[in-house]
Amino acid sequence: MDFRSDTVTKPTPAMRHAMANALVGDDVYGDDPTVNELEQWAAQRHGFEAALFTTSGTQANLLGLMAHCERGDEYLCGQQAHNYRYEAGGAAVLGSIQPQPIENNPDGTLDFAKLKAVIKPDDCHFARTRLLSLENTINGKVLPLAYLAQAREFVDQHNLALHLDGARVYNAAVALDVDVCEIAQHFDSMTICLSKGLAAPIGSLLLGTNEFIAKARRLRKMLGGGMRQAGILAAAGKLALTEQVPQLKQDHINAKRLAEGLSQIHGFSVNADFIQTNIVFVKLADTIDVNALADKLAQDGITISAANPLRFVTHKDISASDIETLLEKLEQYMA
Numbered sequence: 578m579d580f581r582s583d584t585v586t587k588p589t590p591a592m593r594h595a596m597a598n599a600l601v602g603d604d605v606y607g608d609d610p611t612v613n614e615l616e617q618w619a620a621q622r623h624g625f626e627a628a629l630f631t632t633s634g635t636q637a638n639l640l641g642l643m644a645h646c647e648r649g650d651e652y653l654c655g656q657q658a659h660n661y662r663y664e665a666g667g668a669a670v671l672g673s674i675q676p677q678p679i680e681n682n683p684d685g686t687l688d689f690a691k692l693k694a695v696i697k698p699d700d701c702h703f704a705r706t707r708l709l710s711l712e713n714t715i716n717g718k719v720l721p722l723a724y725l726a727q728a729r730e731f732v733d734q735h736n737l738a739l740h741l742d743g744a745r746v747y748n749a750a751v752a753l754d755v756d757v758c759e760i761a762q763h764f765d766s767m768t769i770c771l772s773k774g775l776a777a778p779i780g781s782l783l784l785g786t787n788e789f790i791a792k793a794r795r796l797r798k799m800l801g802g803g804m805r806q807a808g809i810l811a812a813a814g815k816l817a818l819t820e821q822v823p824q825l826k827q828d829h830i831n832a833k834r835l836a837e838g839l840s841q842i843h844g845f846s847v848n849a850d851f852i853q854t855n856i857v858f859v860k861l862a863d864t865i866d867v868n869a870l871a872d873k874l875a876q877d878g879i880t881i882s883a884a885n886p887l888r889f890v891t892h893k894d895i896s897a898s899d900i901e902t903l904l905e906k907l908e909q910y911m912a
């Protein structure tokens with residue numbers, strides 16, 4: 578049982594079968610029918626003109642930022658944003674794009690008054706503020722639909738584009754019990770990770786207008802992300818979106834149950850009422866040696882990331898009974 582991330586999910590038997598039988602061609606020539614089909618289908622499915630299949634979510638975000646912004650432009654984002662914190666500074670390093678982060682509110686949203694205050698006037702001293710980048714889900718939290726509508730109004734007022742890092746946007750849609758388009762409709766561009774809870778082995782999507790995706794496609798080649806017979810991966814990616822979405826509901830139920838169980842264990846602090854999707858953060862008492870805890874669990878075949886707060890992520894390769902096993906082991910350990 579691996580609770581470190583939903584990236585550890587293995588491809589399903591249906592994915593393996595589809596990969597083995599995928600029609601393929603050289604995608605750099607535009608010849609891979611399975612990639613083309615995925616891109617066309619995904620664009621339409623999510624309400625965008627075009628889509629691009631990418632090697633990773635990091636690459637999809639980078640291409641999105643670089644397609645929206647030129648050198649010397651900036652994007653607004655949260656301090657906790659993946660595309661600010663966890664992508665090796667790629668937008669700055671490779672795009673010469675300056676991030677302008679502000680603190681996230683506890684619910685993951687960004688305050689519009691604070692955002693407004695950091696938008697730069699048109700003046701040669703400043704970078705040009707071009708884009709607002711949101712993330713949904715962010716640390717397992719779902720941005721409210723009403724907030725997304727406000728964000729659209731905000732960017733329209735300030736002449737900015739709006740990007741969504743939607744690595745786990747399907748978790749958000751499932752948690753809200755809405756079609757993913759209810760979320761996607763507000764954005765000029767959006768990414769989707771196929772290789773997290775949705776279980777594809779590799780790949781993400783970037784969605785946007787035809788012009789935007791054409792620019793991103795050129796940039797993807799520049800970054801070395803042009804792939805050849807990538808239909809083998811796209812075949813699994815399609816199934817991620819057509820067959821794996823219902824699983825996320827179970828993942829969320831499992832996470833909630835895990836949080837409830839953890840909250841009963843001495844030294845573990847978490848409020849299960851705040852668990853919306855598949856990620857559970859638990860604060861450990863200072864007396865708990867998290868490395869020793871991780872070592873002990875490893876002996877029982879359970880993998881966690883040794884950190885405080887401790888993050889547990891549920892996914893299709895963790896069952897409801899695995900949750901009970903983990904809770905028992907933790908109770909034993911604490912006793």
Ligand SMILES: *Cc1c(COP(=O)(O)O)cnc(C)c1O
Nearest residue numbers: 633634635636659712742744770
């Ligand atoms: C995982 C993740 C990414 C990056 O995806 P990789 O495929 O790991 O590069 C981007 N944004 C968010 C919110 C993520 O969780």
